[in-house]
Amino acid sequence: MKVDQQERFDLVYDIGETLLKNGAEVKRVESTITHIAQAFGLENFDSYVSIHGIFLTSHPNAKNVHAKVRDTPISPISLGRIDAINTLSRHITEGKIGPTEARKQLTIIQQESFSSVPLKFVVYMFGSASFCYIFSGTLADACGALILGMILASYSLFIVPKLKLSQIIAYVTSSFLIFLQSFDDTRVCQ
Known part of the structure; x- marks a missing residue:
């Protein structure tokens, strides 16, 4: 043709x-x-x-x-x-x-999708933990960041697509979610 x-x-x-x-x-x-x-x-x-x-x-x-x-x-x-x-x-x-x-x-x-959801999930978790440790966090802080990365991955990969949020709203709500999860009164008071 x-x-x-x-x-x-x-x-x-x-x-x-x-x-x-x-x-x-x-x-x-x-x-x-x-x-x-x-x-x-x-x-x-x-x-x-x-x-x-x-x-x-x-x-x-x-x-x-x-x-x-x-x-x-x-x-x-x-x-x-x-x-x-x-x-x-x-x-x-x-x-x-x-x-x-x-x-x-x-x-x-x-x-075509060039990355799988499980791979993205792992990257969220270990990326969060790695950056925490690189920027002077302790091993315990890095473990906490790993958990926060898991929460953020769950929200970003599973909840945001179902809610069909705009990208800016997804970023703001993701940031707010991490802020709420990582809020520590002892550090704020020091």
Whole structure:
């Protein structure tokens, strides 16, 4: 099935946007989409990538101009997703896959979860304990932080998604929860 110029242009944009959303460097995003555009044969292709968005244009002929600009919100970094898209872009530029297959693979990459809930749970717990110990906490303090990390992980991974809270409200309520759990009258009075 032949993919038209507009669909290839949209695919290049979606690849760049996915890279940018997941924390790729601006220069890396621009380089990747330029190479993919060349591999797809997009004519008179120009791109500009900033921290918050991608601006693309293509002039396949005198009549048609393809342009796309969209704000890209800041989101959590996913190095696994960036690596998967870099592999996809290498396969595209080497001619191993075409636009149709690339679109399918991009959709899979965008939906894939690169970390499991149990792993996140463990990271919350041991991250809390480690930072406590690094910043002059005792072993007992680190054990308490481990428990607080477990409470925070439970709240953040299981309760917040069910309540469908906005990210700022989730951060504020998480901070308040830890404040309540770690509140110690003896330290406040000293």
